[in-house]
Every structure is written in C-alpha cells, then in structure tokens.
C-alpha cells in the first residue's frame with residue numbers, strides 16, 4: 310500500500326473535489342441536461358412528449374435500467390446536426406474540468422442516431438471537434454469509445470462497425486451498453502473479435518443488473534479489458550479473485566446504481582468491498598444529467614453514505630482511474646504525480 314500523508318477527516322470533502330481524476334464511464338448522450346434537450350428541440354424543430362423542462366425532470370423517476378433507457382433514447386432524439394453533438398460534448402467537458410477531471414473516455418451510441426437518419430460522420434465529427442477544442446482551450450484530454458447497443462442484433466453491430474471504418478483513427482475502442490438482461494456478452498462474440506483484430510480496445514457493461522456469469526462472459530468471450538459497472542461481482546468470490554489478480558478495472562457508477570435501484574440505498578453500495586478485495590475500482594457518473602450528479606457528486610455522496618471509505622480509498626480510486634485508462638504511460642505518470650501533490654497540499658495546509 311502506498312504511504313500517504315494523513316488527511317484530517319474534515320478535509321475529505323475538499324480533497325475529493327480537488328483530486329485530479331479520470332472519468333472512464335460517461336455516456337455523452339447521458340450528459341444532455343433537460344435545458345439543453347429543450348433548447349436543441351427548439352433549434353431543430355423536434356417535438357418532445359414533455360411540455361416543459363420541469364415535466365421532463367419529473368419523468369426521471371426510474372425503477373430499473375429499462376425505465377431509464379426509454380427516456381434516455383427519447384432525450385437523444387433532439388440531436389441532429391454536427392453542432393448539436395459538438396455543443397453537448399463541450400458542455401460535458403467544461404463541467405468535467407470543473408470537477409478536476411484531467412482525462413475522459415467518452416462513450417457514444419451511434420445506433421441511436423443512425424437509426425434516425427443521422428450520418429455517423431455527423432456524430433463523430435461533432436464529438437471529435439469538441440474533444441480537440443476542449444483539449445486546446447481547457448487542457449482536458451478526451452477520447453471516444455463507440456458502444457454497440459446490445460438489445461439490437463450482432464448483424465446491426467457489424468453494420469455499425471462497417472460504417473465506422475473511415476473514422477477508426479478517432480475512436481480508441483468499443484463498448485457494449487443498453488438493456489443487459491437477456492442480452493449476454495456471447496451475443497457479440499464475433500463483432501468484438503473483429504474489433505480486437507482492428508486494434509481497438511474493448512470494454513463492456515456487465516454485472517450492472519445482470520448476473521456474475523455476464524462478467525465471466527465479458528472477460529472470457531469478449532476479452533474485455535475493463536468491466537463497466539461490474540458491481541454484481543461481489544456475489545461470486547472466484548470472480549472477485551480473478552478481477553483482483555488480473556487487475557481488470559471496474560468502472561463503478563454509484564449514483565446510477567442508486568437511481569436505477571441496483572442497490573436499495575447508497576449506504577448499501579459495494580464500493581468499499583470492491584476496494585478492500587483489491588479490485589481496480591473507479592468512480593464515474595454514467596449519465597450525469599439523468600442520475601443527479603457529475604463525477605464529484607458521485608465521490609462526495611458515496612463517501613458521505615459509506616463512512617468506512619477513507620482518504621486512502623480516495624487516493625486509490627483516483628490512482629485506479631489513471632491506471633485503468635487507455636492513455637499514454639507518460640500522461641498517466643504526470644497525472645499520478647499531480648494526484649500525489651494534491652494529497653501533500655491537503656495534508657500540509659493548516
């Protein structure tokens with residue numbers, strides 16, 4: 310264990326906010342705030358099934374993953390033009406930078422847009438231009454991960470990969486999201502094998518609502534390098550040992566788990582168990598506009614709900630986020646150094 314300077318307990322909230330961190334599980338369509346949904350609907354002449362921002366907000370009372378996805382896909386219907394994708398991504402990156410995110414690996418769902426007649430080029434151009442401008446103007450680094458929707462067929466995923474071929478230099482990897490139960494990783498074995506051949510990184514949502522068997526499948530069949538969510542792993546001791554031994558990161562999203570009723574309450578979340586078992590767990594926001602908080606809200610509310618979490622855990626979570634990222638080793642070392650300096654400054658002050 311790394312020896313850290315002692316941090317007084319009352320400084321923990323300020324430390325959590327100030328920590329440099331990477332965000333590795335953020336669906337960019339899930340960063341669309343209700344106000345922006347209405348502004349884009351107006352700009353693009355799209356009719357929404359909600360009369361006002363307040364009415365839309367009131368619909369954010371989810372009972373499970375599917376009840377959220379239905380509203381999330383409706384929200385994304387306002388995105389039509391390159392500028393829409395640009396504005397959404399710039400807004401997220403500006404907000405993330407305020408939370409001291411130094412690096413973000415951003416998921417996007419092409420099939421949600423191509424099914425409505427939006428060209429993949431429009432999507433990728435807007436997202437990529439926003440990432441480049443945010444890096445130049447705010448110093449935040451960002452890269453893109455294309456997610457396949459698992460409720461659709463493997464053929465549809467292959468067609469999406471084909472459309473993405475001209476843009477692979479702007480994508481670092483692929484992921485798997487949407488409705489988990491009934492859509493195990495094995496359904497996408499061949500398309501993920503092709504993605505690996507193409508040199509793309511591969512990650513997958515598994516063990517959010519689905520059983521530990523879906524995490525085994527993501528590892529053994531898809532060869533996922535990271536597991537998104539993965540919180541159901543605590544139900545399988547052999548899986549916990551494997552994740553720890555192979556240092557397979559989990560991108561955990563506590564507020565998402567709370568809002569989608571994966572845990573009855575944040576105070577019952579498994580994050581501390583995952584860390585104590587030596588897993589490379591990280592904290593992320595998933596769909597911050599829908600789940601009531603960006604990454605620092607996830608840190609602060611989870612540490613408040615789980616008093617067993619310590620400053621050492623905070624350091625570990627931030628350090629894990631750099632280790633788990635697909636960034637260059639030189640960047641990881643620089644961010645790690647900033648993390649250690651942040652700890653020193655919080656220990657010394659006062």
Ligand code: HPA
Pocket residue numbers: 336339374381486487488489514517565595596
């Ligand atoms: O939490 C999630 N799970 C699965 N698919 C998703 N798409 C956006 N957010 C999620």
Ligand SMILES: [Zn+2]
Pocket residue numbers: 334336486514537595
């Ligand atoms: Zn997710």
